[in-house]
Amino acid sequence: MLEIKNLQASVEDKEILKGLNLEIKPGEVHAIMGPNGAGKSTLGYVLSGREGYEVTDGSATLGNDDLLDMEAEERARAGLFLAFQYPVEIPGVSNLEFMKAAVDAHMEARGEELMSSAEFLKAAKLACKQVNLPLEFLKRGVNEGFSGGEKKRNEIMQMLLLKPSLCILDESDSGLDIDALKVVAEGVNSQRDPKRSFIVVTHYQRLLDYIKPDYVHVLSDGKIVKSGDASLAKELEAEGYAWLEGYDVEEADA
Amino acid sequence: MSDQIEDAINREYEAGFVSNIESETFAPGLDEDVVRRISAIKGEPEWMLQWRLKAFRVWQKMEEPDWAHLNYPKIDYQSISYYSAPKSMADKPKSLDEVDPELLATYEKLGIPLHEQEMLAGVAVDAVFDSVSVVTTFREKLEEAGVIFCPISEAVHKYPDLVKQYLGKVVPQHDNYFAALNCAVFTDGSFVYIPKGTRCPMELSTYFRINEQNTGQFERTLIVADEGSHVSYLEGCTAPQRDENQLHAAVVELVALDDAEIKYSTVQNWYPGDENGKGGIYNFVTKRGICHTNAKISWTQVETGSAITWKYPSCILKGDNSVGEFYSVALTRGAQQADTGTKMIHLGKNTKSTIISKGISAGRSNNSYRGLVQMHSTAGKARNFTQCDSLLIGDKCGAHTFPYVESSNASAIVEHEATTSKVSDDQMFLCQQRGLDPEKAVSMIVNGFCKEVFKELPMEFAVEAGKLLEISLEGSVG
Ligand SMILES: Nc1ncnc2c1ncn2[C@@H]1O[C@H](COP(=O)(O)OP(=O)(O)O)[C@@H](O)[C@H]1O
Ligand SMILES: [Mg+2]
Numbered sequence: 263m264l265e266i267k268n269l270q271a272s273v274e275d276k277e278i279l280k281g282l283n284l285e286i287k288p289g290e291v292h293a294i295m296g297p298n299g300a301g302k303s304t305l306g307y308v309l310s311g312r313e314g315y316e317v318t319d320g321s322a323t324l325g326n327d328d329l330l331d332m333e334a335e336e337r338a339r340a341g342l343f344l345a346f347q348y349p350v351e352i353p354g355v356s357n358l359e360f361m362k363a364a365v366d367a368h369m370e371a372r373g374e375e376l377m378s379s380a381e382f383l384k385a386a387k388l389a390c391k392q393v394n395l396p397l398e399f400l401k402r403g404v405n406e407g408f409s410g411g412e413k414k415r416n417e418i419m420q421m422l423l424l425k426p427s428l429c430i431l432d433e434s435d436s437g438l439d440i441d442a443l444k445v446v447a448e449g450v451n452s453q454r455d456p457k458r459s460f461i462v463v464t465h466y467q468r469l470l471d472y473i474k475p476d477y478v479h480v481l482s483d484g485k486i487v488k489s490g491d492a493s494l495a496k497e498l499e500a501e502g503y504a505w506l507e508g509y510d511v512e513e514a515d516a
Numbered sequence: 517m518s519d520q521i522e523d524a525i526n527r528e529y530e531a532g533f534v535s536n537i538e539s540e541t542f543a544p545g546l547d548e549d550v551v552r553r554i555s556a557i558k559g560e561p562e563w564m565l566q567w568r569l570k571a572f573r574v575w576q577k578m579e580e581p582d583w584a585h586l587n588y589p590k591i592d593y594q595s596i597s598y599y600s601a602p603k604s605m606a607d608k609p610k611s612l613d614e615v616d617p618e619l620l621a622t623y624e625k626l627g628i629p630l631h632e633q634e635m636l637a638g639v640a641v642d643a644v645f646d647s648v649s650v651v652t653t654f655r656e657k658l659e660e661a662g663v664i665f666c667p668i669s670e671a672v673h674k675y676p677d678l679v680k681q682y683l684g685k686v687v688p689q690h691d692n693y694f695a696a697l698n699c700a701v702f703t704d705g706s707f708v709y710i711p712k713g714t715r716c717p718m719e720l721s722t723y724f725r726i727n728e729q730n731t732g733q734f735e736r737t738l739i740v741a742d743e744g745s746h747v748s749y750l751e752g753c754t755a756p757q758r759d760e761n762q763l764h765a766a767v768v769e770l771v772a773l774d775d776a777e778i779k780y781s782t783v784q785n786w787y788p789g790d791e792n793g794k795g796g797i798y799n800f801v802t803k804r805g806i807c808h809t810n811a812k813i814s815w816t817q818v819e820t821g822s823a824i825t826w827k828y829p830s831c832i833l834k835g836d837n838s839v840g841e842f843y844s845v846a847l848t849r850g851a852q853q854a855d856t857g858t859k860m861i862h863l864g865k866n867t868k869s870t871i872i873s874k875g876i877s878a879g880r881s882n883n884s885y886r887g888l889v890q891m892h893s894t895a896g897k898a899r900n901f902t903q904c905d906s907l908l909i910g911d912k913c914g915a916h917t918f919p920y921v922e923s924s925n926a927s928a929i930v931e932h933e934a935t936t937s938k939v940s941d942d943q944m945f946l947c948q949q950r951g952l953d954p955e956k957a958v959s960m961i962v963n964g965f966c967k968e969v970f971k972e973l974p975m976e977f978a979v980e981a982g983k984l985l986e987i988s989l990e991g992s993v994g
Contacts, residue, residue, distance in 0.1 A: 311948075312949075313945070314941075333948070334945065335949075335952060335953050338950060339951045343949075344949050346949075349946070350940065350946050352943055352946070352947075352961055353937075353964055354963070354967040354968075355960055355964030355967075360947075360950070361950075363950075364950035364951050367952050367953075403964065420950065424950070424951070
């Protein structure tokens with residue numbers, strides 16, 4: 263499914279990813295943990311093709327697609343979805359309108375016949391209920407005036423509608439209370455499928471109690487420095503990242 | 517990413533074609549004789565000619581205003597032709613069948629079919645080509661309801677009393693430089709009269725097209741809504757792509773008598789010039805309405821064209837409890853400049869006005885909102901709410917707001933809110949990450965920004981306006 267080899271990338275001439283390797287097979291859930299500033303969000307942006315993130319070496323393929331050769335919107339239509347750490351507002355553009363346009367773009371790219379407005383509304387209502395947002399959120403502007411938790415749930419709603427093959431969730435659990443966390447986790451679990459893979463970026467074991475990862479990786483200073491199974495997350499929670507060689511906890515948390 | 521946004525807003529002007537039509541066009545230049553010839557060619561009665569001549573003398577003594585936040589070379593009024601009409605219109609075709617097919621094809625190409633059976637149901641159109649009205653549709657159906665909708669040149673003959681009673685009463689001849697010029701040389705435009713207690717059975721619209729080179733267009737529109745009547749009116753405008761600037765100086769007067777309501781919408785898409793500022797229409801327009809007791813006038817405008825826009829649709833809220841509204845979207849890109857806004861003059865008690873202005877600037881363009889809210893001593897408990905939002909696309913453009921408030925009544929309330937925002941890289945990336953291409957992303961973000969104004973447009977035109985913005989923002993992505 264996803265194969266990342268020796269990925270190196272920089273932002274504004276600052277090297278951030280320094281030779282990252284990762285292989286994800288269909289149906290797998292990989293958790294990525296690691297200190298602040300390690301490059302977790304950068305990995306998501308580089309894979310999804312955000313402008314300003316320059317790949318200096320390495321490769322990343324999704325199925326047969328060479329991701330690094332594609333525009334951001336092409337990668338999205340090829341099945342890559344990123345749930346943002348800080349979802350942005352688009353005032354005046356209703357969630358419904360936005361998601362219809364997104365779903366249309368995906369279906370068009372696949373050469374499928376577009377859904378009618380009525381069909382789409384039905385699907386959107388279902389997704390809205392699934393993430394436990396009141397239906398009026400479909401009419402509201404994209405993330406406009408949403409609370410932190412509502413924004414995160416809105417991201418999951420978009421994921422439910424777009425049915426991507428690779429989902430990258432960037433701290434989708436940060437700032438959520440336990441009920442919202444369960445909603446997000448259930449959203450993800452409902453989409454687990456032998457053909458769909460997940461990268462779950464998180465700082466907390468508690469999310470991984472609900473979304474059981476197949477693998478856990480520690481990303482530090484632009485590289486994966488340790489990989490293991492679900493028990494690694496528990497270890498990290500107990501011990502923090504202080505064991506990381508040459509790693510300065512004070513600086514990272516600042 | 518910013519480059520991507522920039523690219524997404526560059527596109528071709530789709531209405532820029534020239535129709536090959538033989539015209540009778542005056543030689544450039546303006547003097548009393550030109551005014552007399554315009555009047556003569558329209559076969560006007562003496563009173564109309566005298567009215568024009570009076571205005572011409574007023575204009576000669578006036579100075580072109582320079583207070584707007586606009587920058588353009590001095591206009592040479594002697595280099596402009598003041599009249600141009602298709603030759604085929606000289607013997608006044610009686611029905612659509614007699615109209616030059618090339619003229620009909622022009623409107624067809626612009627998406628305005630003039631054959632009634634092909635038109636948007638429920639919309640009557642007056643099509644003005646350069647200096648003359650080509651055709652007015654659905655007239656019989658309107659006449660059944662007692663509604664008059666005809667070219668103003670025809671109204672001068674057929675309804676002289678109405679024209680004399682109202683022409684120049686809302687915008688006096690000496691009001692401003694461009695209005696005075698218009699009074700002297702106006703050629704055509706629409707006249708509307710809605711009788712007492714009548715709800716106009718269909719949307720009325722006028723479609724203005726400039727075709728000839730070096731001609732100015734000076735149209736004049738007068739709408740009178742008698743007591744308790746209701747009308748919704750829309751105007752649209754386009755012009756061919758040319759390297760020279762062309763002058764358009766229109767006057768629109770609205771009269772809403774007691775309990776009447778006029779909704780006036782504009783979708784202005786004159787040729788904006790190229791991205792270096794070459795060519796394009798200079799759009800200097802005076803629009804004003806007067807509201808009597810309990811009356812309401814609502815201006816909605818979507819301004820995407822013209823090299824220069826100078827336009828302040830205004831309301832004189834004379835009658836008690838009258839209501840004035842101004843909803844505006846002004847988009848400038850390339851080297852376009854817009855200085856637009858409104859004046860709300862509160863005279864009556866409990867009068868209410870709302871101003872929602874959305875300015876979008878891209879490229880190297882400049883976009884200014886200029887608004888005046890005046891609360892006179894007689895305007896007890898009057899209220900105004902103004903909201904002025906600017907959206908910047910890229911970092912070479914400018915947005916400015918000039919809100920003026922003059923209040924001489926302590927019980928009047930004036931509220932003003934203003935915001936400036938940018939189409940951000942974050943917004944663009946969110947859209948692209950969800951599969952939208954950059955053009956679609958920009959147009960969606962901009963449409964969202966304009967939502968409060970678009971919802972004021974008549975339904976058929978809201979869709980058109982949305983599409984217009986979409987086309988305006990479309991372009992190749994590098
Ligand atoms: N747009 C940017 N400009 C400059 N530096 C950036 C930018 N984005 C991220 N960085 C830097 O890259 C490093 C990794 O950031 P990020 O990927 O957000 O880390 P994480 O998500 O693991 O906390 C940090 O040092 C951060 O300051
Ligand atoms: Mg991060």
